[in-house]
Structure formats: structure tokens, C-alpha cells
Amino acid sequence: MQVHIDIVLRTIVAMIMLLLIAKILGKQTISSLTFLDFVTGIILGSLAANLAFNKDLKSSYMIVALIVITATSFLLSVIAIKSRRMRSWISGSPxxxxxxxxxxxxxxxxxxxxxxxxxxxxxxxxxxxxxxxxxxxxxxxxxxxxxxxxxxQYVTRKDLKLLSVSQSFPVELIMDGILIEENLENNALTKEWLENELRRKGKRISDVFYGVRGTQKQLVFDYYEDKINKPIDKE
Known part of the structure; x- marks a missing residue:
């Protein structure tokens, strides 16, 4: 029983360590991989697996190894940013x-x-x-x-000499029937305004599964009751 508990704890530690490492190394690590990201990912995965399941190795040794690999990868990424010649060797080149x-x-x-x-x-x-x-x-x-x-090549609005339309970043207002008050405040919107907009449609905030203000400041709502009698299921 003690062995099982030890494996569970080591696995949790390994997961937390990998999450922290991913945060430190940045989003590039989990996007399309460069040479450095590929090598780092393989080594980290191997070390994390050993930390979780290889009880013959001390946890402290594996944690130190993870920290060293993370620091080395971070240092190499900084060098790649500073030096064009080194970037070509570390991350590759087009x-x-x-x-x-x-x-x-x-x-x-x-x-x-x-x-x-x-x-x-x-x-x-x-x-x-x-x-x-x-x-x-x-x-x-x-x-x-x-x-x-x-x-x-595709024709653009500029090619057709059409007037440009102002756009803004989409703002999520409601998720799972819950109002995202922080997004309202950050965009100078109020709960009363949103409730009035929904009232015109005969709805309340609790009726909305997902609500967003789009790129052209249009309101788009998806309700819990979609009134689709036979939803498509491809499974």
C-alpha cells in the first residue's frame, strides 16, 4: 500500500513540476517545436516518467535534474534570442x-x-x-x-478599394450561465446593459450558455435550450 501511495505522490509532483516548467519556458514549448523544444520535451518527459514510477531513484535527484534541464533550456533560448548565429544552430533556420x-x-x-x-x-x-x-x-x-x-492570391478589401470596418477583440461576457464581471468592467460595460439586451430577446443571463461581444461589437448568444429536436451525433 505504501508503494502505491508513493507512486501517486511522485506522479503528482512530476505533473506539477512539468506545469511549472511549461510556464517558465513559455508557450513556444507547447506550440510547434523547434530543435531545442523537441529535445527539451523528450528529456523532460523521460525525467518526469522516472520521477513518477522509478522508485529506485531518489526524488530529490530527479527534481534537481528537471531544474537543471529547465535552466539549460531557458538559457539556450535566451542565447538564441540574443545571437542570430547561435539561433540558427540551437533552433534551426528556414x-x-x-x-x-x-x-x-x-x-x-x-x-x-x-x-x-x-x-x-x-x-x-x-x-x-x-x-x-x-x-x-x-x-x-x-x-x-x-x-x-x-x-x-486572394483579393482583399484594399484591392477592391472598400472602406475598412473597425474591429475589436472579442469579449466573453457569459460562460456556463455565469456573468464574467471582470470583462464587463475592463470594457466599460455594465450588467444592467447586458440584462436589457437579453430582455429584448426574452432571455435572462441564466438562460445563456455562452455569450460574447464579437469583433464588430455585435452580441452573440448561445442558449441552454437550443430547440434542436434531432441534434447531429456523428459518433
């Missing part, structure tokens, strides 16, 4: 795979990137014809960035 619509075979070989992988990455960007592409760059996080040829 590689041009298509230039002026032509595939650069040597660059493809250098990064060991196959034509199948290139085709797949292009299809994921809804590009099925190579003739559409002007430039394609393999970023240091493994993602493919694509610039289409001018004749295949």
Missing part, C-alpha cells in the same frame, strides 16, 4: 524549398524532405497544383509557409 515556382532539389535533399511530404504540406494549405506556388519555405518548426503567385 529552408527555401520552392523559389520562383521551381523546386530546389538540393535544399530538399539537405533537409531530407521528400516530394510526398511537400505535396502533403501543400494540400493541407488547399494547394493541389504546384503551378500556384511562387515560394515555399520550410520553417524551423517544421511547418511549410507558402506564397502563392499573384494571379492566385
Amino acid at each position: 529552408t527555401v524549398l520552392i523559389e520562383n515556382g521551381k523546386i530546389l532539389e538540393e535544399n530538399m535533399k539537405k533537409v531530407r524532405y521528400s516530394l510526398d511530404s511537400l505535396d502533403q504540406a501543400l494540400r493541407e494549405k488547399e494547394i493541389f497544383n504546384l503551378e500556384v506556388v511562387e515560394y515555399a519555405v520550410l520553417e524551423d518548426n517544421g511547418m511549410l509557409s507558402v506564397l502563392k503567385k499573384q494571379e492566385y
Whole structure:
């Protein structure tokens, strides 16, 4: 019984340590990975697993190892920010795979990137014809960035000389039927104003599952009672 309790406690400690480490290293660690993030993630995962289940290793040793790895990764990330030359070695650098619509075979070989992988990455960007592409760059996080040829690019409001529409960041007002008063205060809104808006629709705050003020300051509500007789269930 004592062994089981010890494993539970060590696992909880490992989870808390990883959460703290993720907070320290920042969001980049959990987004698309660079070389440094990939190596750091593997080592941290291995150390955390040993901390949780390998009772032959002292917890203090594993915690020290986690702290050292975190500090080393943080230091390398700071160096990468300060030094362009070191950043290329630590995090990698972008590689041009298509230039002026032509595939650069040597660059493809250098990064060991196959034509199948290139085709797949292009299809994921809804590009099925190579003739559409002007430039394609393999970023240091493994993602493919694509610039289409001018004749295949989307038309913007500026191209059509349309008047621009002011936009604002969406503001969540209600979640799970509960008013988010902090968001109201930060945006100079009041509970009375929101209640009046809902009253016009014959609703109350408690009727709303999710409420948000959109990018053009329009109010969007999703109610608990959706009045959908046969909701779609694809499972």
C-alpha cells in the first residue's frame, strides 16, 4: 500500500513540476517545436516518467535534474534570442524549398524532405497544383509557409478599394450561465446593459450558455435550450 501511495505522490509532483516548467519556458514549448523544444520535451518527459514510477531513484535527484534541464533550456533560448548565429544552430533556420515556382532539389535533399511530404504540406494549405506556388519555405518548426503567385492570391478589401470596418477583440461576457464581471468592467460595460439586451430577446443571463461581444461589437448568444429536436451525433 505504501508503494502505491508513493507512486501517486511522485506522479503528482512530476505533473506539477512539468506545469511549472511549461510556464517558465513559455508557450513556444507547447506550440510547434523547434530543435531545442523537441529535445527539451523528450528529456523532460523521460525525467518526469522516472520521477513518477522509478522508485529506485531518489526524488530529490530527479527534481534537481528537471531544474537543471529547465535552466539549460531557458538559457539556450535566451542565447538564441540574443545571437542570430547561435539561433540558427540551437533552433534551426528556414529552408527555401520552392523559389520562383521551381523546386530546389538540393535544399530538399539537405533537409531530407521528400516530394510526398511537400505535396502533403501543400494540400493541407488547399494547394493541389504546384503551378500556384511562387515560394515555399520550410520553417524551423517544421511547418511549410507558402506564397502563392499573384494571379492566385486572394483579393482583399484594399484591392477592391472598400472602406475598412473597425474591429475589436472579442469579449466573453457569459460562460456556463455565469456573468464574467471582470470583462464587463475592463470594457466599460455594465450588467444592467447586458440584462436589457437579453430582455429584448426574452432571455435572462441564466438562460445563456455562452455569450460574447464579437469583433464588430455585435452580441452573440448561445442558449441552454437550443430547440434542436434531432441534434447531429456523428459518433
